[in-house]
Amino acid sequence: MKIGPIDIHQPLCLAPMEDVSDTPFRRICKEQGADLLFTEFANCEALVRNVKQTMGKIQVHDGERPIAIQLYGSGEESLEQAAGIVQEAGADWIDINCGCWVKKIATRGDGAGLLRDLNKFQAVVESVIRGTDLPVTVKTRLGWDDNSFVILEVAQMLEALGVAALTVHCRTRKQGYTGKADWSWLPRIKEVSAIPLIANGDIATPEDAKTVFDMGCDGVMIGRGAIHSPWIFRYTRHFLDTGEHLPEPTLKDRINMCIRHLTDSVEFRGERRGVPSFRRHYAGYLKGVRNIANLRKDLMQFLEVAPIIERLHRFLEEYDADEAA
Numbered sequence: 063m064k065i066g067p068i069d070i071h072q073p074l075c076l077a078p079m080e081d082v083s084d085t086p087f088r089r090i091c092k093e094q095g096a097d098l099l100f101t102e103f104a105n106c107e108a109l110v111r112n113v114k115q116t117m118g119k120i121q122v123h124d125g126e127r128p129i130a131i132q133l134y135g136s137g138e139e140s141l142e143q144a145a146g147i148v149q150e151a152g153a154d155w156i157d158i159n160c161g162c163w164v165k166k167i168a169t170r171g172d173g174a175g176l177l178r179d180l181n182k183f184q185a186v187v188e189s190v191i192r193g194t195d196l197p198v199t200v201k202t203r204l205g206w207d208d209n210s211f212v213i214l215e216v217a218q219m220l221e222a223l224g225v226a227a228l229t230v231h232c233r234t235r236k237q238g239y240t241g242k243a244d245w246s247w248l249p250r251i252k253e254v255s256a257i258p259l260i261a262n263g264d265i266a267t268p269e270d271a272k273t274v275f276d277m278g279c280d281g282v283m284i285g286r287g288a289i290h291s292p293w294i295f296r297y298t299r300h301f302l303d304t305g306e307h308l309p310e311p312t313l314k315d316r317i318n319m320c321i322r323h324l325t326d327s328v329e330f331r332g333e334r335r336g337v338p339s340f341r342r343h344y345a346g347y348l349k350g351v352r353n354i355a356n357l358r359k360d361l362m363q364f365l366e367v368a369p370i371i372e373r374l375h376r377f378l379e380e381y382d383a384d385e386a387a
């Protein structure tokens with residue numbers, strides 16, 4: 063699959079995820095085989111106003127390439143200007159978020175709100191294209207609700223505009239995260255449009271990735287599956303190449319990765335901000351591990367790194383002793 067000069071066969075992509083897909087997490091996923099990275103979304107108006115926190119979201123580093131910076135908004139002048147800003151920031155390409163379902167964003171016509179007004183959707187994409195020389199991609203959903211599956215029309219429109227690739231989260235805006243992603247739309251999109259297609263939604267195992275590649279998709283994007291297991295990229299590539307599974311990461315692997323991720327996050331944002339913001343990651347690393355209620359309570363209270371590392375090591379020792387008994 064090609065995005066401008068980038069050419070990767072069946073790329074495995076890390077999804078843009080607000081407050082998750084930051085530099086420390088992107089680096090881990092890249093080491094674990096993610097081929098294409100996306101930043102979390104950045105609001106075009108805030109970029110134009112040079113808001114410090116939003117400018118922080120578009121910082122990318124050479125070890126993360128190839129990487130897209132994701133923009134959202136619907137103000138055409140701001141989008142055009144913001145496209146120039148993220149190009150300056152060093153994006154390899156620009157992705158436009160046309161799929162965010164969150165009420166305050168979608169109901170004001172940004173994100174998935176664009177699925178209710180395809181003329182506006184087109185104007186938004188044209189504005190970004192005007193503002194940059196970089197390739198532009200789009201990430202969206204199937205439609206606003208199940209009375210308005212507009213994705214086939216959208217794919218054709220984006221192909222005509224010269225958009226380099228389309229990621230589809232196979233749910234409607236109304237669904238949010240409920241129900242199951244409906245991958246049956248993917249081959250139908252391929253039938254009506256030649257735009258490179260990245261499948262997204264509920265791809266959480268190597269078999270899921272193989273299923274959507276077998277349906278004709280050009281790439282796969284993984285979000286929550288990577289929060290639970292950043293190893294998923296390497297495991298999926300191995301499965302696609304050999305048809306065989308690598309052994310699951312052990313609890314020790316999970317705890318070591320959690321500590322490494324925590325340490326990187328603290329190095330990136332400092333202890334005062336890095337420790338509390340890391341709390342959202344424990345559930346992923348400890349998913350499926352039994353008897354973690356006390357551990358989780360402690361982890362949510364610590365404000366410094368050292369006691370967290372000590373507590374995680376102690377949990378592992380006790381767990382191993384329990385297993386051996």
Ligand SMILES: Cc1cc2nc3c(=O)[nH]c(=O)nc-3n(C[C@H](O)[C@H](O)[C@H](O)COP(=O)(O)O)c2cc1C
Nearest residue numbers: 077078079080102103159231263264265284285286
């Ligand atoms: C915590 C979180 C934050 C997200 N933030 C963004 C975002 O900034 N931009 C975006 O396009 N999608 C965002 N998403 C949606 C994901 O990119 C993805 O489309 C969705 O989670 C479905 O994929 P999955 O089933 O692999 O998780 C977010 C999802 C999660 C769980």
